[in-house]
Amino acid sequence: MNSVSNLSLAANSSVGDIAFIDLKAQQRRIRPAVERRLQAVLDHGRYIAGPEIAELEQKIADFTGAAAAVACASGTAALIIPLLASGVGAGDAVFVPAFTYNATANAILLSGATPVFVDIDPQTFNMSADDLERRIDLVKAEGKLKPRVLMPVDLFGSPADYRVLSDIAERENMFLFADGAQSFGGRLDGRWVGDLAPATAVSFFPGKALGAYGDAGAILSRTENIKECWESIRWHGTCADRKDSVRVGFNGRMDSFQAAVLLEKLAIFEEELAARERIAEVYGARLSRVARPQQHARGARPGWGYYSLCVYNRERVLARLKAMGVPTAVYYTTPLHKMPAFAEYAPEGGLPATEKVAQEIFSLPMHPYLTPAQTDYICDAVESAVAANG
Ligand SMILES: Cc1ncc(COP(=O)(O)O)c(C=O)c1O
Structure with missing residues (x-):
């Protein structure tokens, strides 16, 4: 030694x-390519919903194997949108670890649901399936909250054990929604984060493994059909022509500059x-x-x-x-x-x-x-x- x-x-x-x-070392490597991308945004002038957004969504879906990707303003927006889409609210329990960033619990509370904190496995630091089972039983026995969402966090980029968690979610008829804010690029049994749960939120905060030059995030889905709903919530709950509000939403969009940067970093x-x-x-x-x-x-x-x-x-x-x-x-x-x-x-x-x-x-x-x-x-x-x- x-x-x-x-x-x-x-x-x-x-x-x-x-x-x-x-x-900085990374920027030295990609700076000319990033500058060309940013220049292109300046030239076309579509700072919101520019062509970089659809290109990034497609490339992220291709990379991860997800059926659909929706680019968001932040990992936090990517957490809130699927929760709103799931219809959770008062009286609904969302099972989540307490060993995570505050954004995870904030998203649950902003959706109107109640976080039920679950202990971690002392080796993986991810949600303990045993403790989860115990807490589901407790919630059911107490009868105040309805188990609705199972929200593991892939702490430090390490995928939670989705094999076990998927079985529990299916048995309990709960929506399995992964907080993969830290785990873009992670894999389990050869499948990438984004294809491990029905829905996954990822963060592209600058310090993340794939980071923008500002706030950004994405939601990944295993099915195509939820994309339209997520896109609508991301754009103030409007319908496809952006005129009428058809549901409650907010401004959860990624801007074209961040997508431009991420495209070069994804490469x-x-x-x-x-x-x-x-x-x-x-x-x-x-x-x-x-x-x-x-x-x-x-x-x-x-x-x-x-x-x-x-x-x-x-x-x-x-x-x-x-x-x-x-x-x-x-x-x-x-x-x-x-x-x-x-x-x-x-x-x-x-x-x-x-x-x-x-x-x-x-x-x-x-x-x-x-x-x-x-x-x-x-x-x-x-x-x-x-x-x-x-
Ligand atoms: C586990 C976890 N969830 C959510 C977030 C929120 O992501 P963002 O900062 O992109 O909003 C983070 C960010 O650090 C995170 O680590």
Whole structure:
């Protein structure tokens, strides 16, 4: 095992600055192509609903194997639209993990439904099917809410176990709607995120594995027939000629500039994904000895937007990593049921696995432009920082 216990920032300079996510390196690679795309938008002037939107939707559907894709203003819009389309509202239960970004629960509450928080599996950090079964039974026994939607989150890009979740959703007659905001590019049993659940929301926030230069997202469907309804909600609930409102909607559209950027990023996405995968393999091989990296469902290959692991004495480890020039981030220190906005939905007895992982989790730099030397340096640094924990 390499030891870097005496490494300083000066030593770090031999591997250069390590970025948590390096959007600049990516931009250097694609800038001329992006500029041509943006120029085309300036030339045709259709800033909303330009031809880039339909082109991106088709390419995303082709890439993922989804039957339809609807480009949205953000991952959040992509979460709200299918919930509105499903007709959920007061008295409806949406089963969701509390170990996620607040947008997941916000979307449920904005739709008028009630989040029922489910604990996570302590290894995959994704929704625990066992706890889900328990909470469905509890909701039914209590009789106040009707189980309507099952909303797993593919945390850190790792697809939830849709084999098991699909069976439960089918048995309980619930709509299975994946929050894949973090998992574009993930796969399960050879099928891409977007083709794993009847509906999937993805985010193209700039820091995501596929990121725009602003806010953007998309909804993916396994069937064609819901597309028109989602498009209508995305455009203030209007009918196809955009005149009459036929349902409640809002402005959930992606703009043409973001689609233009995403088209160029999608063109290099698979190559970038392979680079992320190589880095994750090195991290996994080296760091499983000293920490607990996220595990994945059988047959799952994450989109590797993040690389996350658990350690004891996290704050001390992170302080040492910082001193060694390794940037880190913590998603999430506070699970949703502990946040003021969602505390009234906290389950009795809490969510033990969620609460434990929230104390130990952190994420390492993960982007396709990390060099092998930087990846090794980061592994050396984690080994050394954990060893110093005693
Ligand atoms: C799990 C999850 N859901 C939803 C969202 C919301 O996506 P956006 O920021 O594109 O609205 C995010 C964004 O970070 C997320 O991580």
